[in-house]
Amino acid sequence: MAGTETHYTLDLPSFDKPVKLLIVVAPYYKDIADDLVAGARAVAAKAGAEVELIEVPGALEIPPAIALAGRMADFDGYVALGCVIRGETTHYDTVCNDSSRGLMMLGLGGACIGNGILTVENRDQAVVRADPAGQDKGGGAAAAALHLIALSRKWAGKTKGIGFRA
Ligand SMILES: Nc1c(NC[C@H](O)[C@H](O)[C@H](O)CO)[nH]c(=O)[nH]c1=O
Numbered sequence: 478m479a480g481t482e483t484h485y486t487l488d489l490p491s492f493d494k495p496v497k498l499l500i501v502v503a504p505y506y507k508d509i510a511d512d513l514v515a516g517a518r519a520v521a522a523k524a525g526a527e528v529e530l531i532e533v534p535g536a537l538e539i540p541p542a543i544a545l546a547g548r549m550a551d552f553d554g555y556v557a558l559g560c561v562i563r564g565e566t567t568h569y570d571t572v573c574n575d576s577s578r579g580l581m582m583l584g585l586g587g588a589c590i591g592n593g594i595l596t597v598e599n600r601d602q603a604v605v606r607a608d609p610a611g612q613d614k615g616g617g618a619a620a621a622a623l624h625l626i627a628l629s630r631k632w633a634g635k636t637k638g639i640g641f642r643a
Protein backbone atom coordinates (compact mmCIF):
# COMPACT_ATOMS: atom_id res chain seq x y z
CA MET A 478 0.00 0.00 0.00
CA ALA A 479 1.42 3.35 -0.98
CA GLY A 480 2.12 5.97 1.63
CA THR A 481 -0.37 8.65 2.55
CA GLU A 482 1.96 11.58 2.01
CA THR A 483 0.81 14.23 -0.46
CA HIS A 484 3.23 15.22 -3.21
CA TYR A 485 2.40 18.85 -3.78
CA THR A 486 4.62 21.03 -1.59
CA LEU A 487 4.38 24.52 -3.13
CA ASP A 488 2.62 27.19 -1.07
CA LEU A 489 -0.76 28.04 -2.53
CA PRO A 490 -0.76 31.29 -4.55
CA SER A 491 -2.72 34.28 -3.29
CA PHE A 492 -4.99 36.30 -5.53
CA ASP A 493 -6.00 39.96 -5.42
CA LYS A 494 -9.00 39.31 -7.71
CA PRO A 495 -11.54 36.49 -7.25
CA VAL A 496 -10.78 33.15 -8.92
CA LYS A 497 -13.50 31.07 -10.56
CA LEU A 498 -12.73 27.35 -10.73
CA LEU A 499 -14.78 24.72 -12.55
CA ILE A 500 -14.51 21.20 -11.17
CA VAL A 501 -15.37 18.63 -13.86
CA VAL A 502 -15.84 15.26 -12.18
CA ALA A 503 -16.59 11.85 -13.65
CA PRO A 504 -18.25 9.87 -10.81
CA TYR A 505 -17.63 6.54 -12.51
CA TYR A 506 -16.61 5.33 -9.03
CA LYS A 507 -18.79 7.56 -6.85
CA ASP A 508 -17.02 7.14 -3.50
CA ILE A 509 -13.63 7.78 -5.06
CA ALA A 510 -14.95 10.81 -6.91
CA ASP A 511 -16.51 12.19 -3.75
CA ASP A 512 -13.15 12.06 -1.96
CA LEU A 513 -11.40 13.72 -4.90
CA VAL A 514 -14.00 16.51 -4.92
CA ALA A 515 -13.70 17.00 -1.14
CA GLY A 516 -9.95 17.42 -1.45
CA ALA A 517 -10.24 19.82 -4.37
CA ARG A 518 -12.89 21.91 -2.62
CA ALA A 519 -10.76 22.17 0.53
CA VAL A 520 -7.76 23.51 -1.39
CA ALA A 521 -9.93 25.89 -3.42
CA ALA A 522 -11.42 27.23 -0.18
CA LYS A 523 -7.94 27.80 1.28
CA ALA A 524 -7.14 29.96 -1.76
CA GLY A 525 -10.48 31.77 -1.56
CA ALA A 526 -11.56 30.50 -4.95
CA GLU A 527 -15.18 30.29 -6.06
CA VAL A 528 -16.07 26.78 -7.23
CA GLU A 529 -18.67 25.43 -9.63
CA LEU A 530 -18.98 21.68 -10.20
CA ILE A 531 -20.31 19.68 -13.14
CA GLU A 532 -20.52 15.93 -13.62
CA VAL A 533 -19.84 13.96 -16.81
CA PRO A 534 -20.30 10.19 -17.38
CA GLY A 535 -16.64 9.21 -17.59
CA ALA A 536 -13.05 10.40 -17.86
CA LEU A 537 -13.25 10.55 -21.65
CA GLU A 538 -15.90 13.28 -21.40
CA ILE A 539 -13.82 15.52 -19.11
CA PRO A 540 -11.65 17.18 -21.80
CA PRO A 541 -14.61 17.90 -24.11
CA ALA A 542 -16.55 19.36 -21.18
CA ILE A 543 -13.66 21.68 -20.36
CA ALA A 544 -13.38 22.64 -24.03
CA LEU A 545 -17.08 23.53 -24.06
CA ALA A 546 -16.72 25.55 -20.85
CA GLY A 547 -13.74 27.38 -22.32
CA ARG A 548 -15.80 28.47 -25.30
CA MET A 549 -19.10 29.14 -23.57
CA ALA A 550 -18.32 30.20 -19.99
CA ASP A 551 -15.82 32.35 -18.11
CA PHE A 552 -13.84 30.26 -15.65
CA ASP A 553 -10.24 31.06 -14.72
CA GLY A 554 -9.28 27.40 -14.45
CA TYR A 555 -10.43 23.82 -14.32
CA VAL A 556 -9.98 20.80 -12.08
CA ALA A 557 -10.41 17.43 -13.81
CA LEU A 558 -11.35 14.64 -11.38
CA GLY A 559 -12.03 10.99 -12.05
CA CYS A 560 -10.85 7.45 -11.58
CA VAL A 561 -9.92 4.89 -14.22
CA ILE A 562 -9.37 1.32 -12.98
CA ARG A 563 -7.90 -1.29 -15.31
CA GLY A 564 -10.41 -3.90 -16.50
CA GLU A 565 -10.05 -6.96 -18.75
CA THR A 566 -9.56 -5.17 -22.07
CA THR A 567 -7.36 -2.49 -23.60
CA HIS A 568 -10.08 0.10 -23.08
CA TYR A 569 -8.20 1.21 -19.95
CA ASP A 570 -5.35 2.44 -22.15
CA THR A 571 -7.71 4.39 -24.35
CA VAL A 572 -9.48 6.06 -21.44
CA CYS A 573 -6.24 6.93 -19.62
CA ASN A 574 -4.28 8.08 -22.65
CA ASP A 575 -7.03 10.00 -24.39
CA SER A 576 -8.29 11.78 -21.27
CA SER A 577 -4.80 12.85 -20.20
CA ARG A 578 -3.80 13.80 -23.74
CA GLY A 579 -6.99 15.79 -24.15
CA LEU A 580 -6.29 17.73 -20.99
CA MET A 581 -2.67 18.34 -22.03
CA MET A 582 -3.76 19.65 -25.45
CA LEU A 583 -6.16 22.06 -23.77
CA GLY A 584 -3.42 23.11 -21.34
CA LEU A 585 -0.94 23.74 -24.13
CA GLY A 586 -3.66 25.88 -25.68
CA GLY A 587 -3.71 28.05 -22.58
CA ALA A 588 -6.31 26.46 -20.31
CA CYS A 589 -5.33 26.34 -16.63
CA ILE A 590 -6.10 22.72 -15.79
CA GLY A 591 -5.17 20.49 -12.86
CA ASN A 592 -5.38 16.80 -13.74
CA GLY A 593 -6.83 14.71 -10.91
CA ILE A 594 -7.88 11.71 -12.99
CA LEU A 595 -6.57 8.64 -11.18
CA THR A 596 -5.29 5.86 -13.45
CA VAL A 597 -4.82 2.82 -11.28
CA GLU A 598 -4.63 -0.98 -11.30
CA ASN A 599 -7.14 -1.59 -8.53
CA ARG A 600 -9.52 0.04 -6.08
CA ASP A 601 -7.07 0.02 -3.15
CA GLN A 602 -4.68 2.19 -5.14
CA ALA A 603 -7.51 4.61 -5.89
CA VAL A 604 -8.73 4.87 -2.30
CA VAL A 605 -5.41 6.01 -0.82
CA ARG A 606 -4.84 8.51 -3.66
CA ALA A 607 -8.32 10.02 -3.47
CA ASP A 608 -8.44 10.30 0.32
CA PRO A 609 -7.98 13.96 1.35
CA ALA A 610 -6.16 12.63 4.44
CA GLY A 611 -4.10 10.39 2.20
CA GLN A 612 -2.35 11.43 -1.02
CA ASP A 613 -5.15 13.95 -1.72
CA LYS A 614 -4.81 13.91 -5.51
CA GLY A 615 -7.97 16.00 -5.78
CA GLY A 616 -6.38 18.70 -3.66
CA GLY A 617 -3.23 18.44 -5.70
CA ALA A 618 -5.16 18.94 -8.93
CA ALA A 619 -6.88 22.02 -7.53
CA ALA A 620 -3.52 23.39 -6.39
CA ALA A 621 -2.07 22.82 -9.86
CA ALA A 622 -4.91 24.74 -11.51
CA LEU A 623 -4.49 27.60 -9.03
CA HIS A 624 -0.75 27.83 -9.74
CA LEU A 625 -1.40 28.03 -13.48
CA ILE A 626 -4.04 30.72 -12.94
CA ALA A 627 -1.54 32.72 -10.87
CA LEU A 628 1.00 32.40 -13.69
CA SER A 629 -1.50 33.53 -16.30
CA ARG A 630 -2.35 36.57 -14.19
CA LYS A 631 1.33 37.32 -13.58
CA TRP A 632 1.91 37.59 -17.32
CA ALA A 633 -1.47 38.97 -18.41
CA GLY A 634 -1.07 42.18 -20.35
CA LYS A 635 2.71 41.96 -20.49
CA THR A 636 4.13 42.87 -23.87
CA LYS A 637 5.41 39.72 -25.58
CA GLY A 638 9.18 39.47 -25.67
CA ILE A 639 10.95 37.39 -28.28
CA GLY A 640 10.07 34.39 -26.26
CA PHE A 641 8.95 30.97 -27.32
CA ARG A 642 5.66 30.94 -29.14
CA ALA A 643 3.78 27.66 -29.53
N1 LIG B 1 -13.77 2.39 -17.54
C1 LIG B 1 -13.86 3.69 -17.10
C2 LIG B 1 -14.50 4.68 -17.84
N2 LIG B 1 -15.06 4.38 -19.03
C3 LIG B 1 -16.06 5.22 -19.66
C4 LIG B 1 -15.44 6.31 -20.54
O1 LIG B 1 -14.77 7.29 -19.76
C5 LIG B 1 -16.53 7.01 -21.34
O2 LIG B 1 -17.46 7.60 -20.44
C6 LIG B 1 -17.26 6.04 -22.24
O3 LIG B 1 -16.32 5.36 -23.06
C7 LIG B 1 -18.31 6.77 -23.12
O4 LIG B 1 -17.65 7.73 -23.91
N3 LIG B 1 -14.55 5.95 -17.38
C8 LIG B 1 -13.98 6.29 -16.17
O5 LIG B 1 -14.04 7.46 -15.76
N4 LIG B 1 -13.36 5.33 -15.43
C9 LIG B 1 -13.27 4.03 -15.85
O6 LIG B 1 -12.68 3.18 -15.13
Ligand SMILES: CC(=O)[C@@H](O)COP(=O)(O)O
Pocket residue numbers: 561562563564565566567568569570572
Ligand atom coordinates in the same frame (compact mmCIF):
# COMPACT_ATOMS: atom_id res chain seq x y z
C1 LIG C 1 -11.00 1.49 -17.83
C2 LIG C 1 -12.11 0.79 -18.51
O1 LIG C 1 -12.59 1.18 -19.55
C3 LIG C 1 -12.51 -0.50 -17.89
O2 LIG C 1 -13.16 -0.23 -16.65
C4 LIG C 1 -13.46 -1.25 -18.78
O3 LIG C 1 -13.46 -2.57 -18.29
P1 LIG C 1 -13.16 -3.78 -19.31
O4 LIG C 1 -11.80 -3.51 -19.93
O5 LIG C 1 -13.18 -5.02 -18.44
O6 LIG C 1 -14.28 -3.76 -20.34
